[in-house]
Amino acid sequence: MKEDLKVYDNVLQLIGNTPLVQINKITEELKGEYYAKVEAFNPGHSAKDRIALYIIEEAERKGILKPGNTIVETTSGNTGFSIAMVSIIKGYECILAVSSKASRDKIDMLRTMGAKVYVCPAHVSADDSRSYYQVARRIHEETKGSVYINQYFNELNMEAHYQTTGPEIWKQTDGEITHLVACSGTGGTISGTARYLKEQNPNVKIIGVDAYGSVLKKFHETREFDSEEIYPYRIEGLGKNLIPTATDFDVIDKFIKVTDEESAHTARKLAKTEGLLLGYTSGAAMQGILQLAEDGEFDEKSKVVVIFPDHGSRYMSKIYSDDWMNEQGFFDTQNEISVQKIEF
Numbered sequence: 001m002k003e004d005l006k007v008y009d010n011v012l013q014l015i016g017n018t019p020l021v022q023i024n025k026i027t028e029e030l031k032g033e034y035y036a037k038v039e040a041f042n043p044g045h046s047a048k049d050r051i052a053l054y055i056i057e058e059a060e061r062k063g064i065l066k067p068g069n070t071i072v073e074t075t076s077g078n079t080g081f082s083i084a085m086v087s088i089i090k091g092y093e094c095i096l097a098v099s100s101k102a103s104r105d106k107i108d109m110l111r112t113m114g115a116k117v118y119v120c121p122a123h124v125s126a127d128d129s130r131s132y133y134q135v136a137r138r139i140h141e142e143t144k145g146s147v148y149i150n151q152y153f154n155e156l157n158m159e160a161h162y163q164t165t166g167p168e169i170w171k172q173t174d175g176e177i178t179h180l181v182a183c184s185g186t187g188g189t190i191s192g193t194a195r196y197l198k199e200q201n202p203n204v205k206i207i208g209v210d211a212y213g214s215v216l217k218k219f220h221e222t223r224e225f226d227s228e229e230i231y232p233y234r235i236e237g238l239g240k241n242l243i244p245t246a247t248d249f250d251v252i253d254k255f256i257k258v259t260d261e262e263s264a265h266t267a268r269k270l271a272k273t274e275g276l277l278l279g280y281t282s283g284a285a286m287q288g289i290l291q292l293a294e295d296g297e298f299d300e301k302s303k304v305v306v307i308f309p310d311h312g313s314r315y316m317s318k319i320y321s322d323d324w325m326n327e328q329g330f331f332d333t334q335n336e337i338s339v340q341k342i343e344f
C-alpha cells in the first residue's frame with residue numbers, strides 16, 4: 001500500500017518519481033526479472049510531463065520566460081497535453097500547431113486544457129508555409145519572449161530524462177539494472193536515461209524499440225539515412241522518418257523493430273495479465289522484450305527495466321476497440337465476437 005500521504009501545492013509537483021512495477025505473468029516463461037517504469041502515473045499520463053516541465057523551467061531560469069509569455073509546439077499528442085498542463089499552472093499562453101490529421105477528440109482535449117490550437121493542412125511538405133512546422137516557427141518568431149519546445153531537436157529533451165528518469169531507475173533498482181528497454185521517437189527518453197545509467201555502470205545494456213517503417217534502427221547500424229526504410233505504420237510516438245538530434249545514438253547498444261499488429265496484441269495482453277491499461281508504445285516496448293527473450297538476450301541474472309510511456313485511455317478507439325483491430329485485420333474477430341454473442 002502507498003505510504004506517502006503528502007499534500008501537494010499543485011499538480012506539477014506530481015511529475016516524475018513514477019513507480020517501478022514488477023511484470024509477472026506476461027514474462028512467466030522468460031529468464032530474469034522484469035520491471036516497468038510506468039509513466040502513465042505522471043499527472044498528464046505520460047513521460048512528456050517531464051520534458052514539458054524541465055524545458056519550461058530551464059527557460060524560466062535563463063530569464064527567457066516570464067508569466068504571460070507564450071509557449072509554442074507542434075504536437076497534438078502527449079507533449080501538447082503536458083505543455084498545456086504546465087502552462088495553466090505557471091500562467092503561460094500555450095499555442096499548439098497541429099496537423100489536420102489529429103482527431104477531434106485530441107483537439108478538444110487540448111482546448112479544454114487551455115491551449116490555443118492552430119489546425120494546419122496535413123498534406124503539405126514540411127517547408128510549405130502552411131505546414132504545422134512553419135506555422136509554429138512563425139508564431140515563435142513573431143511572439144516576443146516565446147519559447148519553442150521543438151522536442152525533436154532540443155537537447156533539453158534528453159537532459160530532462162538524464163536528470164530525472166535515469167536517477168530514479170538507478171535508485172529504484174539499487175543499481176542492479178542490467179538492461180533498459182525503451183521506445184525511441186524523439187529519442188529523449190532512451191538517450192537521457194541511458195546516458196545516466198551508463199555513467200553509473202557502463203555494462204547496463206540499452207536497447208531501443210523502433211517501428212517497421214522507421215529509419216532509426218538502420219541509422220544506428222550504418223549512420224546513414226536510408227529513405228527506403230520509410231513507409232506508413234500505425235503506432236504513434238515510436239520511430240521516425242527523420243533523424244532527431246534529441247537522440248544520442250552512441251549510448252544505445254542496439255535497436256529492435258516491432259510490428260503494429262504484435263504490439264497491439266501485447267498491449268491488450270498487458271491489460272489482461274498485469275492489470276495495466278497502457279498506450280500502444282507500451283505494447284511495443286513489451287513486445288520488444290518478448291522478441292529479445294526469444295533471441296536469448298536475457299539470462300537468470302538479468303534485471304530488465306522497460307519504460308511504458310503513456311496511459312491506455314488515449315487509445316480506446318484504436319487498439320482497445322475490437323472494431324478497429326478488426327478493420328486493421330489484426331485479429332481473428334470471429335472468435336472474440338462469437339464468444340461475446342454467446343455471453344448475450
Ligand code: PMP
Binds near residue numbers: 187188237
Ligand atoms: N511513446 C509515446 C506514446 C510517445 O508519444 C513518445 C514520444 N514521441 C514515445 C513513446 C517516445 O519517446 P521519446 O520521444 O522520448 O523517444
